Amino acid sequence: MFEIGGKMLKSRLFVGTGKLPDYSLIEKMYYEAGIEVFAVAVRRIGPNTKHIKNVLEYIPKDATIMVNTSGAQDHKEAVKIAMIGRELTNSDWVKVEIEKDTKYLFPDNYETLKTCEILVKEGFKVFPYIYPDLNIAKELEQIGVEAVMPLGSPIGTNKGIGCEVLLKPIINEVKIPVIIDAGIGRPSHAAQAMEMGADAVLINTAIATSADPLKMAIAFAKAVEAGRLAFEVGILKEYEYAQASSPLEDFISG
Amino acid sequence: MVSFLKEAEELFEEYKDYIPTHREICEILDKEFLTKEDLAKLLNVSSKEDIMLMAKKAQKLTRENFGRVILLYAPLYIANYCQNSCVYCGFSCRKKYKREKLSFEEIENELRKMKEEGIDSVIILTGEDRINSSVEYIEKACRIATDFMSEVSIEVYPLYEEEYKRLSSIGVVGITMYQETYQREDYDKLHPFGPKKDFEFRLNAPERALKAGFHEVCVGPLLGLSHPKKDVLCAILHAEYLLDKFPKAEISISFPRFRSAGTDFIPSYTVSDKEFIKFLIIARLYLPRVGIVVSTRERPSLRDALIDVCITKMSAGSKTTVGGYAEEKDEDAEAQFEVEDRRSVSEVVDVIIKKGLRPEFTNWVKGVKSI
Numbered sequence: 001m002f003e004i005g006g007k008m009l010k011s012r013l014f015v016g017t018g019k020l021p022d023y024s025l026i027e028k029m030y031y032e033a034g035i036e037v038f039a040v041a042v043r044r045i046g047p048n049t050k051h052i053k054n055v056l057e058y059i060p061k062d063a064t065i066m067v068n069t070s071g072a073q074d075h076k077e078a079v080k081i082a083m084i085g086r087e088l089t090n091s092d093w094v095k096v097e098i099e100k101d102t103k104y105l106f107p108d109n110y111e112t113l114k115t116c117e118i119l120v121k122e123g124f125k126v127f128p129y130i131y132p133d134l135n136i137a138k139e140l141e142q143i144g145v146e147a148v149m150p151l152g153s154p155i156g157t158n159k160g161i162g163c164e165v166l167l168k169p170i171i172n173e174v175k176i177p178v179i180i181d182a183g184i185g186r187p188s189h190a191a192q193a194m195e196m197g198a199d200a201v202l203i204n205t206a207i208a209t210s211a212d213p214l215k216m217a218i219a220f221a222k223a224v225e226a227g228r229l230a231f232e233v234g235i236l237k238e239y240e241y242a243q244a245s246s247p248l249e250d251f252i253s254g
Numbered sequence: 255m256v257s258f259l260k261e262a263e264e265l266f267e268e269y270k271d272y273i274p275t276h277r278e279i280c281e282i283l284d285k286e287f288l289t290k291e292d293l294a295k296l297l298n299v300s301s302k303e304d305i306m307l308m309a310k311k312a313q314k315l316t317r318e319n320f321g322r323v324i325l326l327y328a329p330l331y332i333a334n335y336c337q338n339s340c341v342y343c344g345f346s347c348r349k350k351y352k353r354e355k356l357s358f359e360e361i362e363n364e365l366r367k368m369k370e371e372g373i374d375s376v377i378i379l380t381g382e383d384r385i386n387s388s389v390e391y392i393e394k395a396c397r398i399a400t401d402f403m404s405e406v407s408i409e410v411y412p413l414y415e416e417e418y419k420r421l422s423s424i425g426v427v428g429i430t431m432y433q434e435t436y437q438r439e440d441y442d443k444l445h446p447f448g449p450k451k452d453f454e455f456r457l458n459a460p461e462r463a464l465k466a467g468f469h470e471v472c473v474g475p476l477l478g479l480s481h482p483k484k485d486v487l488c489a490i491l492h493a494e495y496l497l498d499k500f501p502k503a504e505i506s507i508s509f510p511r512f513r514s515a516g517t518d519f520i521p522s523y524t525v526s527d528k529e530f531i532k533f534l535i536i537a538r539l540y541l542p543r544v545g546i547v548v549s550t551r552e553r554p555s556l557r558d559a560l561i562d563v564c565i566t567k568m569s570a571g572s573k574t575t576v577g578g579y580a581e582e583k584d585e586d587a588e589a590q591f592e593v594e595d596r597r598s599v600s601e602v603v604d605v606i607i608k609k610g611l612r613p614e615f616t617n618w619v620k621g622v623k624s625i
Contacts, residue, residue, distance in 0.1 A: 019321020021612050046404050046616025049372035051603045071618070073502040101501035102543050156318045209317040 002199065004177050005093055005125040005146040007064060011036050012194065013224045014066065014179065015217065016204025018044065023058040025213050030060045033217040039066040039095055039202060042085035056089060065091040066127060072098050075114035082119055094119060095149065095181075095202075096128040105155040109136045113143075120144045129181050132166035134173060141174050148174060149202065151182035152193060156205045158185025161192050171197040187216075187223030194227025195235055258491040259436060261290070266484050269294035279304050283311050283539070293490065293540045297483045297532075305532050312538040312564045319543050322611045325567040326602065327375035329409070330364055331576045332356045332395050336381030338448030340434070342479060342512060342519040345381045354576040355386055361395050365402040367579040371571050371599045374615035375405040377430060382411035382450055389417045393424065400425045404616040407470065411449065412459035418466030427618050428470035429463040431456065432510065435480035436488035440522075444479055460492075464500040469618070471496060471505055472547055477530070478512030478521035486533045493537075493544050506545030506567060507537050513551050513594070527556060531563075538564040550574075550595040557595055558605050571599035 001008050014037040015029060029035045038059055048054045059065055067085030072078035075098070082094045096119065098111045112128045113136060119126045125146045130136055132150035140148055150170055153162030161167065162183060171178050177199035184190050190201045203220055210216040274282070274295045282292045299305060333355040336345045356364065368376060378395055380387035392410055399406040407428030408421065418429070435441050438453055445451045460471040473492050475485035486509060493507045511530060512521045525533075534546055546564050548557055550572045557568065572595075573579050595602075606613040 019317075019323060021322035021610050022607070023612070043618050044614065044616055046374050046614075049374060049615055050370070051372040051599065052613060052615065099502075102504060103497065103501065105543075158318065205318060205321065208321050 002177075004199070005064075005127070009036050009064075010034060011221060011224070012200040012228055013190070013217075013221050014039060014200055014202040015207060016068070016202060017041075017055060017208075018068075018070070019204055019208035020213060021208070023053070023055050025217075026055075026058045026063075027060055028214050029217045030063050032214060033221040035063075035217060035221065037064045037066055037093075039068045039204070040085075040089065041068045041070045042081045042088065043071040045085075045088050064093060065089045066093045066095050067091055068095045068097055069115070070097045070099070072115075073100060073111075074098065074108075075111045075118065078111070078115040079118050079122075082115075082124060083122075086124070092123065093125045093127065093146075096126060107131050107151065109133055112136075113139060116140055116143050116145050127179065132163050132170060134166075134169045137170045137174050137178075141176050145176065147177040147179050147199065149179045149181040152180045152189065152201075153183030155182040157183050158206055159183050160185055160189035161196070164196065167193075167198075168196060187219045190220050191223040191227035191230075194224055195230050197231055200224075258495040259488055262436070262484070262488040262491045265290055265294040266487055269298070270483075271298075273298050273300075276301070276304060279307065283307065288540045290491070293536065294487060296536050296539065297487060299532065302528075305528065305535065308532070308535050308539060309563050312535040313562065315538055315542040316546075316564050316566065320545075320566045323614045324561055324565065324606050324611050325375065325545075325614050325617055326373070326570045326599070326606075327377060327405070327407075327567065327615075328368055328371075328373045328569055328572055328599070329377045329379050329574065330361075330368065330399070331379045331574060331578065332361055332364075333380040333383070333387040333391075334576050335383035335386035336448075337383045337385075338381075338450040339446045340448075340450065341444055341446065342476070342517060342521065344517065353386070355391075356395075356577055358394060358398060360577055360580070361398055362402075363580040364577060365399055368571075369402050371579075372603070372615065373571065373599060374403055375407075375617060376403045377407045377409050377428070377569075379409045380411070382448070384411065384449070387411075389413065389420065393420055396421055396426050397424055405618045412456050413462070415462040415466050418463045418468060422463075422467035427468065428472070429460065429468050430472040430508075431459045431463075432474055432476055432508075433457055433489070433492070434476045436475055436485050436492070437480040440480040457492075460496055461499070464496065464503050469502075469504060470545075471503060472508055472545070473505070474508040474510065474547075476512055477509050477525045477533075478523050480522070482523050482525050482529065482533070486536070490537050490540055493541055497541070497544070504545060505541075506547050507541070508547040508549065509533050509537075510549050510551050531556075531560065534560065534564050553594040554597055554605075558609070561606060561609055561611065568602070570597070570602035 011034045016039040018041050069078040069081040096115045098108045099105045100108045129149045137148045153159035179200040180193040180198045181202040185206045207216045335353045409430040474489045493505045545566045547567045603613045
């Protein structure tokens with residue numbers, strides 16, 4: 001169990017829903033992969049129609065909805081989207097996602113900071129998606145966000161932890177949870193993030209666009225668990241040269 | 255603004271006879287981002303095997319960037335008055351047929367009917383007539399539409415920036431503006447008179463809309479009116495130009511093929527299915543995050559096949575006659591062009607689901623963008 005955003009959670013795997021082929025997978029992921037937090041893009045929360053139901057109807061009532069401001073281009077839009085999201089979902093968890101380009105979808109840390117200042121005051125549980133920058137992460141911590149969500153590599157690229165040297169200081173220095181978000185393409189990447197000491201990971205593309213999203217979600221859940229266990233035990237240091245399992249001097253002295 | 259046209263022209267001339275080898279195509283496909291030269295070279299690929307190879311990468315890029323989602327929308331034609339003389343168009347002012355314009359009450363009825371069909375994203379269309387379809391008229395229609403739909407876009411005559419601002423301020427998020435052809439001389443011949451004759455004013459319309467706060471723009475040529483490869487190259491560079499200048503915007507591209515519309519116009523070029531598919535795939539390879547739209551001009555089997563590869567947005571249950579949703583109308587006699595895919599929204603939805611994708615009706619929740 002770990003505490004985040006005022007809740008006790010068992011699973012450290014958060015899942016984005018935007019790219020899923022079928023929303024009914026959400027419920028299966030909740031029950032079969034144990035996923036408790038689902039990120040939902042406010043821009044896509046449409047009304048029920050005769051063809052499809054609103055995404056919110058697929059999310060089990062005990063699961064946590066993390067409202068996502070994706071599509072926002074500045075703090076004004078993000079705040080408005082967060083407000084609409086809270087109204088629509090009744091959830092005060094908000095992932096602040098502000099991107100200024102549609103080519104790389106890099107988060108805009110400056111606008112994100114401004115948004116978080118406003119939303120924390122408005123009583124939201126704020127989870128900012130950021131470009132990995134320790135200074136920004138610390139400022140966000142001061143503001144009172146629940147966690148920081150630095151990217152592993154650009155969204156949707158499946159390239160894994162591409163900026164470990166930037167992520168590690170954030171994990172080491174901030175006291176609030178660190179959730180690695182974006183770019184994680186394989187369960188082994190997720191395990192790596194957890195072994196590094198991340199508190200959780202958020203996955204969308206790698207699960208949603210796989211041939212079997214449910215099975216892949218289970219694979220990620222197991223990897224996240226394995227990575228976390230290893231971190232808690234303590235990852236052994238890497239050595240350049242082989243070390244004898246029993247100290248050499250025993251033989252020499254013997 | 256027109257620098258990309260010059261660049262496209264030069265690229266086309268330099269590579270028009272260049273046939274890349276299979277090995278070269280593989281090397282291009284191995285790249286994360288293609289160069290403009292790669293783009294120009296791929297336009298000449300003709301081997302079925304190589305096109306299939308390109309399709310595989312296009313599919314991968316589409317899924318990575320857009321997920322397993324297809325956005326659905328429907329057009330709403332509210333008026334067919336037109337001041338233009340486009341020789342190829344069913345709405346041309348030279349064509350004698352009953353001109354119509356929906357009253358606001360009729361517009362509401364149409365929207366209600368569309369909503370009943372499950373549509374939540376609409377494009378409001380008019381002919382190009384500033385008098386009969388004034389900006390005020392379009393604005394009021396859009397206001398009504400925002401009461402029904404989560405997302406409202408327009409496909410009307412090019413507007414001035416201030417006019418786009420008015421529409422943007424009431425929550426209209428998108429504009430579609432087909433340049434018809436990017437080849438100036440052909441454009442001039444195809445549009446003998448009328449306000450549409452102003453090539454530059456039309457070409458710059460998407461930019462004006464984006465400056466005015468619009469969020470989505472769809473551009474493209476009408477394939478067949480001029481040299482298709484050249485037009486495709488120009489359209490792709492146009493989309494790239496807009497992306498570079500407005501990195502926040504969502505840019506889409508579409509390559510509608512000419513369809514007869516009750517005129518005796520015979521296009522100078524025909525575009526085969528193979529070429530058409532190749533063009534869409536190349537657009538995806540060069541611009542991985544650009545939306546690709548396929549209209550009901552294409553027949554169902556082809557649209558269904560494309561869903562799997564590179565399409566991100568498509569119309570469904572479309573009526574291209576004025577007032578065609580609330581009332582049964584003769585689509586062939588009164589439409590702007592021939593519709594090939596007459597399937598209902600439900601039928602299109604079924605196909606999308608069967609392909610393991612999710613039909614999505616909402617891209618922007620009403621109000622989110624009208625800040």
